Amino acid sequence: MADTAHPHLITGAEIVIRCLEQEKVKFVFGYPGGAVLHIYDAIYKQGHFKHILVRHEQAAVHAADAFSRATGEVGVALVTSGPGATNAITGIATAYMDSIPLVVISGQVPVPAIGLDAFQEVDMVGVTRPCVKHNFLVKDVKDIAETMKKAFHIAKTGRPGPVVVDIPKDITAHLAEFIYPATVEMRSYNPVTKGHSGQIKKAVKLMMEAKRPMLYTGGGVVLGNAAEALVKLAKALNVPVTNTLMGLGGYPSTDKQFVGMLGMHGTYEANMAMQECDVLLAVGARFDDRVIGNPEHFFSKHRTIIHVDIDPSSISKRVKVDVPIVGDVKSVLAEMNELVAAEKPQQSPALKAWWAQIDAWRSKLCLSYDNSNGLIKPQYVIEKLWEVTKGEAYVTSDVGQHQMWAAQYYKFDQPRRWINSGGLGTMGVGLPYAMGCQFADPTAQVACVTGEGSIQMNIQELSTCKQYHLPIKVILLNNRYLGMVRQWQEFFYENRYSESYMDSLPDFVKLAESYGHVGMRIEKPEDVEGALKEAFDMKSRFVFMDFVTDQKENVFPMIAAGKGLTEMILAEDL
Amino acid sequence: MRHIISLLMENEAGALSRVAGLFSARGYNIESLTVAPTEDPTLSRMTIVTSGSDDVIEQIIKQLNKLIDVVKVLDLNDGKFIERELMLVKVKATGAFREEMKRMCDIFRGRIIDVADGTFTIELTGSGHKLDAFIESLDKAAILETVRTGASGIGRGDRILKV
Numbered sequence: 001m002a003d004t005a006h007p008h009l010i011t012g013a014e015i016v017i018r019c020l021e022q023e024k025v026k027f028v029f030g031y032p033g034g035a036v037l038h039i040y041d042a043i044y045k046q047g048h049f050k051h052i053l054v055r056h057e058q059a060a061v062h063a064a065d066a067f068s069r070a071t072g073e074v075g076v077a078l079v080t081s082g083p084g085a086t087n088a089i090t091g092i093a094t095a096y097m098d099s100i101p102l103v104v105i106s107g108q109v110p111v112p113a114i115g116l117d118a119f120q121e122v123d124m125v126g127v128t129r130p131c132v133k134h135n136f137l138v139k140d141v142k143d144i145a146e147t148m149k150k151a152f153h154i155a156k157t158g159r160p161g162p163v164v165v166d167i168p169k170d171i172t173a174h175l176a177e178f179i180y181p182a183t184v185e186m187r188s189y190n191p192v193t194k195g196h197s198g199q200i201k202k203a204v205k206l207m208m209e210a211k212r213p214m215l216y217t218g219g220g221v222v223l224g225n226a227a228e229a230l231v232k233l234a235k236a237l238n239v240p241v242t243n244t245l246m247g248l249g250g251y252p253s254t255d256k257q258f259v260g261m262l263g264m265h266g267t268y269e270a271n272m273a274m275q276e277c278d279v280l281l282a283v284g285a286r287f288d289d290r291v292i293g294n295p296e297h298f299f300s301k302h303r304t305i306i307h308v309d310i311d312p313s314s315i316s317k318r319v320k321v322d323v324p325i326v327g328d329v330k331s332v333l334a335e336m337n338e339l340v341a342a343e344k345p346q347q348s349p350a351l352k353a354w355w356a357q358i359d360a361w362r363s364k365l366c367l368s369y370d371n372s373n374g375l376i377k378p379q380y381v382i383e384k385l386w387e388v389t390k391g392e393a394y395v396t397s398d399v400g401q402h403q404m405w406a407a408q409y410y411k412f413d414q415p416r417r418w419i420n421s422g423g424l425g426t427m428g429v430g431l432p433y434a435m436g437c438q439f440a441d442p443t444a445q446v447a448c449v450t451g452e453g454s455i456q457m458n459i460q461e462l463s464t465c466k467q468y469h470l471p472i473k474v475i476l477l478n479n480r481y482l483g484m485v486r487q488w489q490e491f492f493y494e495n496r497y498s499e500s501y502m503d504s505l506p507d508f509v510k511l512a513e514s515y516g517h518v519g520m521r522i523e524k525p526e527d528v529e530g531a532l533k534e535a536f537d538m539k540s541r542f543v544f545m546d547f548v549t550d551q552k553e554n555v556f557p558m559i560a561a562g563k564g565l566t567e568m569i570l571a572e573d574l
Numbered sequence: 575m576r577h578i579i580s581l582l583m584e585n586e587a588g589a590l591s592r593v594a595g596l597f598s599a600r601g602y603n604i605e606s607l608t609v610a611p612t613e614d615p616t617l618s619r620m621t622i623v624t625s626g627s628d629d630v631i632e633q634i635i636k637q638l639n640k641l642i643d644v645v646k647v648l649d650l651n652d653g654k655f656i657e658r659e660l661m662l663v664k665v666k667a668t669g670a671f672r673e674e675m676k677r678m679c680d681i682f683r684g685r686i687i688d689v690a691d692g693t694f695t696i697e698l699t700g701s702g703h704k705l706d707a708f709i710e711s712l713d714k715a716a717i718l719e720t721v722r723t724g725a726s727g728i729g730r731g732d733r734i735l736k737v
Binding site: 125126129130133134137154186187188189311312313316317320 | 583584587588591592595599629632633636637639640642643644645737
């Protein structure tokens with residue numbers, strides 16, 4: 001609503017919209033409510049971005065998060081105060097743990113009501129403090145534009161992360177001139193980008209002189225758009241490469257130098273090589289508990305560790321490193337590539353012997369599984385999914401056994417195709433993640449690999465998928481168990497399956513159909529491939545595929561909590 | 575080991591809770607924490623007394639630097655520094671206590687800043703050890719109330735923490 005006496009003044013709500021326009025935001029995932037009504041009115045009147053109405057605020061943040069993971073752009077979510085804001089928390093914490101750039105705008109009660117336990121009031125800045133990169137409460141309409149600029153800047157620079165902007169309702173009605181700053185200067189925030197040249201030189205020398213070199217890379221390579229530079233370096237040095245769960249796709253899985261994912265459910269060869277290498281180059285990874293297992297066991301072998309990360313606090317946090325390099329992984333890898341190219345590395349006999357050792361570990365075929373009992377094996381479904389989608393799909397997953405199988409058996413050759421909650425391990429992300437991917441790339445194949453436990457945690461989003469005609473394919477690996485919980489209970493709690501059986505399941509086919517989607521139930525191994533082909537041929541339809549899988553299948557290899565990296569339980573051991 | 579960490583941060587609502595929240599969330603010790611604006615009103619200076627292994631202290635410094643509102647962080651233990659703490663002690667000052675308190679106060683170079691019929695309030699500054707020593711040397715029954723600010727620290731000579 002333009003003020004006729006001051007034609008250049010617009011409302012705070014309109015300023016919010018203009019900021020999003022300036023940031024070239026394409027999608028805002030949100031859910032309206034009292035405190036954001038002015039903003040929603042301004043959305044109604046604008047034509048710059050599309051608002052996606054989800055069915056639960058958690059899904060709004062997850063979808064924005066996946067949009068960012070798929071595109072590299074900042075994801076944007078909009079929620080109302082109080083319960084809208086608290087519903088968003090799981091989404092925010094999920095993005096925080098995986099360093100995903102988000103701006104989450106939350107409504108707040110009017111400034112004079114703050115602190116009075118007003119209707120739908122919650123201290124959003126207080127509640128989100130431990131799970132955001134930064135957050136703001138805007139208390140003056142004149143501060144909205146600069147705060148939004150800072151929010152986007154902070155979210156996407158340095159180690160990325162979610163930023164919350166909490167805006168009281170009255171502020172969105174107040175008038176101010178819209179001035180969007182071209183740049184933002186913060187004396188307290190100047191993330192390092194370029195790595196230390198001396199350290200980089202030292203690292204390259206170590207890698208070239210190594211007898212048993214190893215490259216271990218994580219989500220930082222994907223987030224830092226450094227996949228190409230990584231491949232170049234790995235090829236020039238001819239070293240084995242492993243990826244973390246978050247790093248999959250950062251290095252092509254079908255390449256012969258790739259030894260698979262490492263960690264708790266990593267491959268035998270990846271974990272052995274990680275333990276036995278003499279020089280380890282870690283890039284954009286953080287040696288977390290699911291990756292190296294018991295740190296003391298990891299230290300029982302000496303190796304020289306080079307660690308490249310944009311976040312200084314990730315370096316020497318769990319594992320003491322010898323050559324720390326703080327910097328943007330893409331720029332550091334590019335610098336390494338220049339140095340390596342100048343040196344023209346030779347294939348040493350030691351490196352040859354190292355590859356022979358790795359091939360010997362590989363010959364264990366640790367991911368082979370028995371496919372002969374007439375039941376659908378979940379691993380088989382993923383292998384067929386990979387074939388049918390030619391390895392090109394966006395694959396989202398929830399959390400549990402199905403997540404590990406997807407990570408192990410879908411061979412990701414490109415970054416930003418494997419979309420999952422690695423850090424927080426949030427069940428329920430799969431479907432909203434698939435939505436975010438499909439909005440990011442409308443004609444792409446998007447598969448949501450899930451379990452019957454996880455899918456029910458955000459099942460309401462079937463409705464959103466209907467509204468926006470999203471042709472997602474849900475690959476439900478239905479084993480009627482909370483599979484990963486059941487697996488742990490089988491191994492460590494003497495088969496006491498406490499509360500891990502999923503009883504009273506809906507008829508997923510009918511459920512999907514009730515939303516106007518296509519539902520399929522697949523019960524025989526011989527029907528798997530045909531059903532997948534049929535589903536992916538329905539290019540404009542949402543298909544919910546309920547695969548009735550072997551209930552007792554477990555994820556192998558497996559490292560029990562607290563055990564060392566090479567203390568793996570293999571399928572063949574049982 | 576005990577460390578004194580000094581930091582400059584934006585003097586903004588919520589900045590203190592970010593620091594306090596970081597320490598509780600990551601399980602770091604806080605022995606004391608003091609904060610007040612500096613000569614530049616947009617900046618606050620905080621002194622945190624903490625303890626931990628070298629690895630933990632390194633993480634604390636890194637995590638503090640990561641907070642967006644924190645402008646500069648300095649581990650005072652990396653060089654020479656001075657620390658001071660202020661304590662106010664209210665003591666019984668009746669009969670024989672009255673002369674005894676005055677004498678103890680003088681020995682520790684404290685000042686009596688409030689005198690009432692039955693009580694003195696003594697102001698004392700110094701290192702934490704000195705304040706501890708003063709408390710130790712008083713008759714426990716005479717102490718009515720104590721309040722301490724926690725340590726403030728500053729580098730010696732040309733060691734300066736400034737934006």
